[in-house]
Amino acid sequence: MDITKNNRISLAITEIIMLLVAILFLIPFYFLFVNSVKSFGDLLTNAASLPKSIEWGNYARAFEITNFPSAFLNSFVITIVSNVLLVLVSAMAAYRMVRQNTAFNRILFVIFVAAMVVPFQSIMIPLVKVTSTVGLMNSIPGLIVCYLGFGIPMSVFLLHGFVKSIPLEIEEAATVDGTNAYGVFFRIVLPLMKPMLVTVFILNALWIWNDYLLPSLILQSPELRTIPIATFAFFGQYTKQWDLALPALVMGVLPIIVFFLMMQKYIIEGITQGAVKG
Amino acid sequence: MHQHKRNSQWTQQLVFVGPALIFFALIIVVPFLLGLYYSFTDWNGVSGEVAWVGLDNYKQILTNDTVFRDSFWFTAKFTVLGVVFTNVLGFALAYFLTKKLKSRNFLRTVFFMPNVIGGLLLGFIWQFIFVKGFAAIGDVTGISFFNLPWLGTENTAFWAIVIVFVWQTAGYLMVIYISSLNNVPKDILEAAEIDGASRGQVLRSIIIPLIMPAATVCLFLAISWSFKMFDLNLSLTKGGPFGSTESVAMNIYNEAFSKNRYGLGTAKAIIFFIIVAVITTLQVRLTKSKEVEA
Structure with missing residues (x-):
């Protein structure tokens, strides 16, 4: 009796402390949103208070200067196309590498695993040379090719582990029925891989959407800017103009926050899956 | 017949593995080998x-490179520290x-949320918080901690980056630790409780040894994120003041x-690659050796 009561009290205290920590975590978002609708003068005199009047005009101006629709569309296209191709190409390779356990495929797998340790910054300089030599510079398809290259080691690694857990009998039955290797893969194996495909898709989507360094090296034209690049360019021009900068930042973070809130279950599962296999 | 079968095996290998191999070779292997070669040359990128x-x-x-050091x-x-x-x-x-x-689900959402925002945008957001937000809190509360010139001195700028990094990444590691904690067998915990073990003892002698696989992953992730940091300090401090928060990744970028x-x-x-490879391999070896099974 006493123990359960004690437990309940300590649980309530834990809950209160955790809620306070949560408020601490949310304070930066409060500052961001509240100040994004303040006039410049209001913002300078007191950043902590609620706005005296709401200035939606800040958003209209920032929207125009950053050319937000174009940046959003570029980020969106790059993330989706890279990911669809990445998931498909990696799934095919992973499937074959598990089912045909040749020396070549074994060595290739070891190389993929080793490549996961290579930091992006340690190959970015010659990468610029390579991409400009083969004509991938300053183009969205070029950037997508780069994402395929960088994404393949981890994606293959995660899918490789998953294919191993798919029972061979299903495929054998299909082969006996006369389905060829491509039919077996696309009609039987690929649908079975769906949980891990979702995981890989989500992990890569968060990475590619937020990536700054690679697109900043590959894309130069203003009309190709992604959200992070557009934000960076904007800050170079409008330093300390917080009444424009904050709305621009809100627009920059809103799509990914909405995506997170909608897909939360899959994102959390994806991270757990990715970590267990990694 | 036999010949035909071998041919189709070749085609399948090419169709299934070929695309992945080509992209991987073009984007990672070739630049890596080229980089190895260029590191022994005076290449200036143009001529x-x-x-x-x-x-x-x-x-x-x-x-002879104090800035790199x-x-x-x-x-x-x-x-x-991170x-x-x-x-x-x-x-x-x-x-x-x-x-x-x-409020478990709500709390999990809140703690994880900073992680979905990229380092570059987070750095800019926190630039505002450190410059204007903290000052405002300082004025209201009178706590001198908030009135420090956060991004203005070498020491505080360092801690500013640590704060933002921890705020951003703790939620991700939390998710991994949660799944590991949920896998700790309940009967072991109950048995320990019946035997009169205190909460601290249970944590130290049962929970922590059992979640070592998660710790291996979390340490690996945290080490590679912090070692490769670029976006966050680029937007938060630009490597300043006086180059004091210039990371290795940034130094490489600037050099080229x-x-x-x-x-x-x-x-x-x-050199950066070798250091990262050695440190992460050592860490994984070390923590893997501490893993036990329930």
Whole structure:
């Protein structure tokens, strides 16, 4: 009796402390949103208070200067196309590498695993040379090719582990029925891989959407800017103009926050899956 | 018949593995090997003529480059503190979120949310918080902590980056620790409780040894994130004040793309790769050896 009561009290205290920590975590978002609708003068005199009047005009101006629709569309296209191709190409390779356990495929797998340790910054300089030599510079398809290259080691690694857990009998039955290797893969194996495909898709989507360094090296034209690049360019021009900068930042973070809130279950599962296999 | 079968095996290998191999080779293998070669040259990125200089770049970097050395110490110091704080906080949040709290789902969402925003945008957001937000809190509360010139001095700028890094990454590690904590068998915990073990004892002698696989992953992630940091300090401090928060990744970037010393930059990049590879391998070996089974 006493123990359960004690437990309940300590649980309530834990809950209160955790809620306070949560408020601490949310304070930066409060500052961001509240100040994004303040006039410049209001913002300078007191950043902590609620706005005296709401200035939606800040958003209209920032929207125009950053050319937000174009940046959003570029980020969106790059993330989706890279990911669809990445998931498909990696799934095919992973499937074959598990089912045909040749020396070549074994060595290739070891190389993929080793490549996961290579930091992006340690190959970015010659990468610029390579991409400009083969004509991938300053183009969205070029950037997508780069994402395929960088994404393949981890994606293959995660899918490789998953294919191993798919029972061979299903495929054998299909082969006996006369389905060829491509039919077996696309009609039987690929649908079975769906949980891990979702995981890989989500992990890569968060990475590619937020990536700054690679697109900043590959894309130069203003009309190709992604959200992070557009934000960076904007800050170079409008330093300390917080009444424009904050709305621009809100627009920059809103799509990914909405995506997170909608897909939360899959994102959390994806991270757990990715970590267990990694 | 036999010939035909071998042919179709070749085609299948090509169709299934070929695309992945081509993209991987073009984007990672070729640049890596090229970088290895350029690190022994005086390549400036523009001129076609590239002269072999042997180990000169490496000698220069290891003996005569104080800026690189400073950026290395900054990165090392940051990695140690960042890794410790983010893992401690991530584990603590996970530990309490696996208790029967009513607001558990809400809390998990809040703690994870900073992580979905990219480092570049986060840095800009926090620039505002440190410059204007903290000052406003300081004015209201009178606590001097908030009135420090956060991004203005070397010491506080360092801590500013640590704070933002921990705020950003703790939630991700929390998710991994939560799933690991949920896998700790309930009967072992109950048995320990019946035997009269205190909460501290249960945590130290049962929970922590059993979640070591998660710790291996979390330490690995935290080390590689903090060692490779670029976006966050680019937008938060631009490496300042006085270059004090310039990370190794930033130093490599500047050497090549600002100073046009590509040969020197690639040599730094190779050194960076070796350091990251050695540290992460050692860490995984070390923590793996501490893993036990229930």
